[in-house]
Amino acid sequence: MKLISTVVAALFCAHSYAGSLPLTPHLYVQGNAHMQVQPDQAVIRVAITQKSKSLPEAKTTVDDIMANAIAIAKSHHIRVDDIHAEQLNVYRQTRYNRTTNQEEFEGFRVSRALTLTLKKLEDYPVLLQKLVDAGINEFNNTQFEVSNRSTLMKDLNKAAIKDAKLAAKELASDFEVKLDGLYSVSFSPMETPRTPYARAESMKLMHASSGNVEQAYNTGALTLNAKVYAVYTIDN
Known part of the structure; x- marks a missing residue:
C-alpha cells in the first residue's frame, strides 16, 4: 500500500x-x-545555371531561359503573385594550377532561381517537362501543400x-x-x-x-x- x-x-x-x-x-x-x-497545390523551386567565360553571354542565356520559364508558368494559369524570380547570381570561378602555382580563370557561373506555386496539380508533370525543354537545369525542391x-x-x-x-x-x-x-x-x-x-x-x-x-x-x-x-x- x-x-x-x-x-x-x-x-x-x-x-x-x-x-x-x-x-x-x-x-x-x-x-x-x-x-x-x-494536397491541392505545389510549391516548385527550380533554377537555371549557365557557365561561360563570357559574362554577357551567360547572362543573356540565363535571362532568356528565365523569361521563357515565366511565360510557361503563366500559360498554366499561375498568377503573377505566385511567380517569384530571384535576382541574378554571378560567381567568378578559378582553378588552382599546381604546375604554375597560380589561380587560373575558368569562367563565370551565372544562375537565377524561380519559385512557382501551382494550384492545378494535374498540370504538374506537364509543367515540369516544359520547364526542362525551356532550359531549366536545376530542380531544387517541390513541396506539396494544402491551401x-x-x-x-x-x-x-x-x-x-x-x-x-x-x-x-x-x-x-x-x-x-x-x-x-x-x-x-x-x-x-x-x-x-x-x-x-x-x-x-x-x-x-x-x-x-x-x-x-x-x-x-x-x-x-x-x-x-x-x-x-x-x-x-x-x-x-
Missing part, C-alpha cells in the same frame, strides 16, 4: 519545474489529433483539446481521483522533465479530400498533426 502511495505521489505531485507545473497534486496530459489530406491548412489546423487543435480532456478523465478514473480544474494549457511541451500522459489512440478527424494527386506523380496524402499539453489540478 505504501508503494502505491509513493507511485501516485510521483505522478501527481512532482516539484515545480520552471514555474510550468503547480506544487499541488496535478495531472499532466497530452492531447493528440491527426488528419490525412490530399486551407490554417482552417484544417484550427479543427485539429480543437480535436487535440478534446483528446486532452479525455486523457485527463481517463487517468483520473484509473487512479480514482477527481479533477479539480484546468491549471494551464499550451500547444508546446511544458518545461518539465516528465513525459505527459497520452491516450493510446489519438483523435482522428475525417479524411479531407482536396486535390487530384493521382495525376501529380502520386504524391500521396499529407498527414497533419496537432498536439496540446494540459495540466489539471486534482481534488484532495
Whole structure:
C-alpha cells in the first residue's frame, strides 16, 4: 500500500519545474489529433545555371531561359503573385594550377532561381517537362501543400483539446481521483522533465479530400498533426 502511495505521489505531485507545473497534486496530459489530406497545390523551386567565360553571354542565356520559364508558368494559369524570380547570381570561378602555382580563370557561373506555386496539380508533370525543354537545369525542391491548412489546423487543435480532456478523465478514473480544474494549457511541451500522459489512440478527424494527386506523380496524402499539453489540478 505504501508503494502505491509513493507511485501516485510521483505522478501527481512532482516539484515545480520552471514555474510550468503547480506544487499541488496535478495531472499532466497530452492531447493528440491527426488528419490525412490530399494536397491541392505545389510549391516548385527550380533554377537555371549557365557557365561561360563570357559574362554577357551567360547572362543573356540565363535571362532568356528565365523569361521563357515565366511565360510557361503563366500559360498554366499561375498568377503573377505566385511567380517569384530571384535576382541574378554571378560567381567568378578559378582553378588552382599546381604546375604554375597560380589561380587560373575558368569562367563565370551565372544562375537565377524561380519559385512557382501551382494550384492545378494535374498540370504538374506537364509543367515540369516544359520547364526542362525551356532550359531549366536545376530542380531544387517541390513541396506539396494544402491551401486551407490554417482552417484544417484550427479543427485539429480543437480535436487535440478534446483528446486532452479525455486523457485527463481517463487517468483520473484509473487512479480514482477527481479533477479539480484546468491549471494551464499550451500547444508546446511544458518545461518539465516528465513525459505527459497520452491516450493510446489519438483523435482522428475525417479524411479531407482536396486535390487530384493521382495525376501529380502520386504524391500521396499529407498527414497533419496537432498536439496540446494540459495540466489539471486534482481534488484532495
